[in-house]
Amino acid sequence: MTTVKLILDNKGYEFFSINPDATxxxxxxxxxxxxxGALMVIDGDGKLVGMFSERDYARKIILxxxxxxxxxxxxxxxxxxxxxxxxxxVLGCMAVMTDKKVRHVPVLDHNKLVGIISIGDVVNTIIEDQKATIQDLEKYITASGYGHQ
Structure with a gap:
């Protein structure tokens, strides 16, 4: 089972943040x-207090x-x-994103922010997992004699 940790191991744990008082x-x-597409909002004490995304900009600022x-x-x-x-x-992460209608989720490890996952990260991981499954099935079919005439 692929986990959020594996996504972060592959893409990196780096995330970008901004102070709540910034513009x-x-x-x-x-x-x-x-x-x-999103920034973590971290206060002066290093506490995660929010997130600002392109969606926030479109819906709360532009409109x-x-x-x-x-x-x-x-x-x-x-x-x-x-x-x-x-x-x-990964499926649990996708369920959170789908149920809550969000495109970015912070990753917390024992209440400490360690990264951020986007819907694109999830989709790319699922695509890679599916490719691996297809390759395994093709090897199995070829080795068992199916597909040969």
Missing amino acids: VFEALGIMADKNI HGVKSKEASIVDYMSTELHTVNPDTS
């Missing part, structure tokens, strides 16, 4: 520079005509976070 404009700059250079992250970040842990299965 939305600053957050967008980091997200554009790093080519990411309401808010100026991103004047808006603080703390006022527009998502604070209801749905998290997983390293031992969560």
Whole structure:
């Protein structure tokens, strides 16, 4: 069973964060520079207090005509976070994302932020798992004589 830990082992544990007092404009700059869709919001004590995503920007800033250079992250970040842990299965992670309609989930290990998983990470992992299964089945079929005339 593939777990979140395996995804992080493959993609890396690096994540990007911003202070709650930063502006939305600053957050967008980091997200554009790093080519990411979400930032963890971490306060001065190192505590995860929220997440700011492209979806937050679209729904809370653009649609309401808010100026991103004047808006603080703390006022527009998502604070209801749905998290997983390293031992969560990929299917369990996908279920959280689907049920909660989120595209990014923080990964907490004993309440410590250790990474972030995106829906793209989950899909890529499932694709790789399916490829491996297909290859195994093809080897089995070929070795058993099926498929030969």
